Amino acid sequence: MVQGTEGYRFRNWANTYSCCPELHFKPISVEEVRQIIELAKQRSKRVKIVGCGHSPSDIVCTDDYLVNLSNLNKLLKVDKEKQQVTVEAGMVLSDLNEELATLGLALSNIGAVSDVSVGGVIGTGTHNTGIQHGILATQVVALTLMTASGEILECSDSVNREVFQAAQLHLGALGVILTVTIQCxxxxxIQLQRFPQTLSEVLTNLDAHLKESEYFRFLWFPHTDKATVFYGDHTDKPIQTSSNWLWDYAIGYYLLELLLWISTFFPCLVPWITRFFYWLVYSAKVMQVKRSDRAFNFECLFKQHVSDWAIPIEKTGVVLGQLKEWLDRNPDVRVHFPVEVRFVHADEIPLSPCYKQDSCFINIIMYRPYGKEVPRKRYWVMYEEIMTRNGGRPHWAKANSCVHKDFENMYPAFQKFCTIREKLDPLGMFLNNFLEKAFF
Ligand SMILES: Cc1cc2nc3c(=O)[nH]c(=O)nc-3n(C[C@H](O)[C@H](O)[C@H](O)COP(=O)(O)OP(=O)(O)OC[C@H]3O[C@@H](n4cnc5c(N)ncnc54)[C@H](O)[C@@H]3O)c2cc1C
Known part of the structure; x- marks a missing residue:
């Protein structure tokens, strides 16, 4: 019989949310997952699954049972002909990337980090960039789900289709994702090219950039009109890396954290730090060729608060213009670089921020140098207001101030997801505070 441990404290990656579950489990088999669900039912407890705990919100937090799926991490099946693999949902993308490389396969797109689990990635709608590419969950072709009754549902486009679509962005609210089949x-x-432009130049040439490069994204440096464009494209060229002594020896990392910490006493330094780092690192042209997964991943530096909403792609210029104008009008609000801008293809997943619309994600950031909080409330409030005004939808992994009514207005298929959730989990075993705010 599976045993839980007491006294465990969960903290998310950014150390911004934590909880002390009554019991912490690390099942080693599907049977043990079933036993946990049975125990929770008998004792009227709630259950939360944790992947790698990277979500910058309390989406994983619970006072009851927290279940870590890191032991359910195997590659189960390879279909070479269809180029599909089936994996256990606790598998971490960095392990999957290596397994795929030995098979001569790859994922067509992944996010900024690979130390996230397959179940977690599809739990929150993880995305990267590339207007021909959807959120990562669009690569999923089938999955199995253990519901609150202990039943295992097979789901795909042809079997349990509606549950499948809902489970492609499940929020941990439908049950335990056990296995996932992925189209590789x-x-x-990927040939990566990085070059400087002004924000106005990038926005004026947005359509051309989107056509020019498969994995186009850019960074804007707030308090300036400076931007850095990133192109990423398939290539037959061999691996070619250019050494950057600043980041290779983590000098840039330590310097930035130190300077941002000093700026907590002298906030007027923030725009200067931004300009300095732009000049030092981001204004140079760089060309590299990397294995695809290594090209998608990038250095996320140190602990941070982030917010990331999707807007209809045609609003990109308007929204960035409004954000810049507000910052220009409020010079006492100092915000960290960069603002990261990425592009994602429309999909049919009910809770996807890209549901039925090609979207632009605009990610804002405030670092916590040496764990120190930096005031960010006015920035966050204004950002959310601008996003809402322009038809924005928040990324589910990242904390936001939206409540049930807001989600209903933003997500056209929200009610459809709620109906499926109520059917699969009528007693709310998989709820927590984060989900109650969204569903009630
Ligand atoms: C440094 C950093 C960089 C990031 N970069 C990006 C990025 O580029 N793009 C982007 O979109 N996001 C990004 N994120 C967010 C990240 O991709 C998501 O938070 C993702 O969900 C994290 O995966 P995880 O395994 O840590 O999931 P967790 O945070 O552990 O869990 C996420 C949700 O999934 C549920 N869950 C997990 N596994 C299962 C399962 N098997 N069954 C049922 N429910 C499950 C959890 O209960 C929870 O609801 C980043 C986060 C960090 C910290």
Missing amino acids: VPAFH
Whole structure:
């Protein structure tokens, strides 16, 4: 019989949310997952699954049972002909990337980090960039789900279709995702090119950039009109990396954290730090060729608060213009660089921020140098107001101030998801505070 441990404290990656569950479990088999659900039912407890705990919100937090799926992390099946793999949902993307590389396969797109689990990635709608590419969950072709009754549902486009679509962005609210089948592509290299432009230039040429590069994204440096454009494209060229002594020896990392910490006493330094780092690191042209997964991942530096909403793609210029104008009018509000801008293809997933619309994600950030909080309330409130005004939808992993009514207005298929959730989990075993705010 599976045993839980007492006294465990969960903290998310950014150390911004934590909880002390009554019991912490690390099942080693599907049977043990079933036993946990049975125990929770008998004792009227709630259950939360944790992948790698990277979500910058309290989406994983619970006072009852927290279940870590890191032991359910195997590659179960390879279909070479269809280029599909089936994995246990606790598998971490960094392990999957290596397994795929040995098979001559790859994922067509992944996010900024690979130390996230397959179940977690599809739990929150993880995305990267590339207007021909959807959120990562669009690569999923089938999955199995253990519901609150202990039943295991097979789901795909042809079996339990509605549950499948809902489970492609499940919020941990439908049950335990046990296995996921993913459509892969032949292994490939990406040529990365980075070059400076002004924000106005990027926005004026947005359509051209989107056409020019498969994985186009850009960074804007607030308090300036400076931007850095990133192109990423398939290539047959061999791996070619250019050494950057600043980041290779983590000098840039330590310097930035120190300077941002000093700026907590002298906030007027923030725009200067931004300009300095732009000049030092981001204004140079760089060309590299990397294995695809290594090209998608990038250095996320140190602990941080982030917010990331999707807006209809045609609003990109308007929204960035409004954000810049507000910052220009309020010079006492100092915000950290960068604002990261990415582009994602429309999909049919009910809770996806890209549901039925090509979207632009605008990610804002405030670091916590040496764990110190930096005031960010006015920035966050204004950002959310601008996003809401322009038809924005928040990223589910990231904390926001929205409540049930807001989600109903923003997500056209929200009610459809709620109906499926109520059917699969009528007693609310998989709820927590984060989900109650969204569903009630
Ligand atoms: C440094 C950093 C960089 C990031 N970069 C990006 C990025 O580029 N793009 C982006 O979109 N996001 C990004 N994120 C957010 C991240 O991708 C998501 O938070 C993702 O969900 C994290 O995966 P995880 O395994 O840590 O999931 P967790 O945070 O552990 O869990 C997320 C949700 O999934 C549920 N869950 C997990 N596994 C299962 C399962 N098997 N069954 C049922 N429910 C489950 C959890 O209960 C929870 O609701 C980043 C986060 C960090 C910290």
